[in-house]
Amino acid sequence: MDMLIMQISLFVLAVILGVELITKVPATLHTPLMSGSNAISGITLVGALLAAGSGEVGGLWVSVLGTAAVTLATINVVGGFLVTNRMLKMFRRRD
């Protein structure tokens, strides 16, 4: 139970921090913000890796679902960060 309270506290504090941070992002960067935060939501890859790597313990379905999750989350992470980088580079001031 203590563990759960701690996790919920973490969640709530992170939401508050997120709100504070995001409100400061200028409208000009809203599209890269979306694709970038999208890449961050690919963090579910961590769970996917644990599922796909569970080997004999989990059984075939766990491996299959885990692999599907790894594939989708990797598209999300790689695609998200790369496309955000591509966009943001265009915003660099040309000196």
Next chain:
Amino acid sequence: MSLSFVNLFYLASAVLFVTGIKGLTRPRTAVRGNLLAAIGMLVAVVVTLLDRSILSYGWILAGVILGGTIGALLATRIQMTAMPQMVALLNGFGGGASLAVAMASFLAPSGPIAAGGTIGLLAIGLTVLVGAVTLTGSAVAFGKLQELLPGNPIGFKGITLFNAALLSGTVVIVATLAGGNGGIGLLLLLATIALVLGVTLVIPIGGADMPVVIALLNSYSGIAAAAAGFIMGNTVLIVSGALVGASGLILTRIMCVAMNRSLAGVLFGSLSEEGGEGMDADEVYAGKVKSSSAEEISMLLETAQRVVIVPGFGLAMAQAQHAVRDLADTLERRGVEVIYGLHPVAGRMPGHMNVLLAEAEVDYDKMQPMEQVNPHFAQTDVVIVIGANDVTNPMAREDKGSPIYGMPILDVDQARTVVVVKRSLSPGFAGLPNPLFAKDNTLMLFGDGKQAILDLTGALNEAA
């Protein structure tokens, strides 16, 4: 590695995500911010891979190679005009990944992803619900943006009630699962209902409201990741999911404010709203619309001191961003001040116009948001509106009976002359006639956006 060590590294990657998002608050630091967030992801992945609970790497390798290739191809090939579709697709994949993780977790008898107790089962149910809705909701949003599906609202009478019924069904199932009653069959039923719900929630929403939908699905993909974090008590998932969830919610709110609509109105109102009553297009335009030519407008531009360019989705459709930049260069060489006035919902996702202009190497200092550009329209000689419609419609200011009344707009009609580049007099997303086109100080330049702008630049150069 021991568990506390792993958690320390997870903390480090969460800190990198926060620092990364902070970098995104300024264009100058944004590239580095994105890189920091990517490093944070790398840290989390590497630490997880070194975890001793990972027993086989074959499946992982297959998934990473496949996903990495698809992701890299998408990211490098996609056109900037198609960015809303890209983000919709990525949102869906994120939701789908969380859905698959939750299902795997339910099936795993033991190990690091196995869920324990009521909380774990509750988290599995919620992850499946949110993840599945995100997956199919995003697929529908993608279909609408890619024009595989019609952009207008689709549905049937009582679809809101139908959705409410589905949602209550899922809540009952989640509660049953959390209580420990029910096996994989019930979980699959939950997933199926949630997949249907994703479709029926998004399909009745019209094309004009897509910016809100994408922002909301962005939030959902974060919430799904956070919920997956609760399944296995994984702190980095909880923190990052919460950050993304908050980000999506804020963008959703900004979009709703910019359209003067409530979130509930966007989500449930599209079909019930009657658009454009009492406003007959012929009556508004009859005999008052003045069509002009590139030569005539170039003469106006020659004597102008300040020009504001107002782009809308039509600019993206015509791929006219580079042509617009050339026109602006030509004007600037003549000593004309050129500014871009951007409405928050111009385009089909938040900040879409800014990205297109940045692609054409427009300096971001010249892209001004509505609040900044609006007070100066009175001192502006010429406004060029390209493919923007509803965001310049004065009915939002003047006509209390209008469905868009109260929506903040760009007050372009206060400029000395307004040039509207448009294919025809057809209405925008809102389906309303635009009295701006009939104003005394408005000139219409009919034609394809890109060609019209090229003609203008050509006429200016000839005159020089």
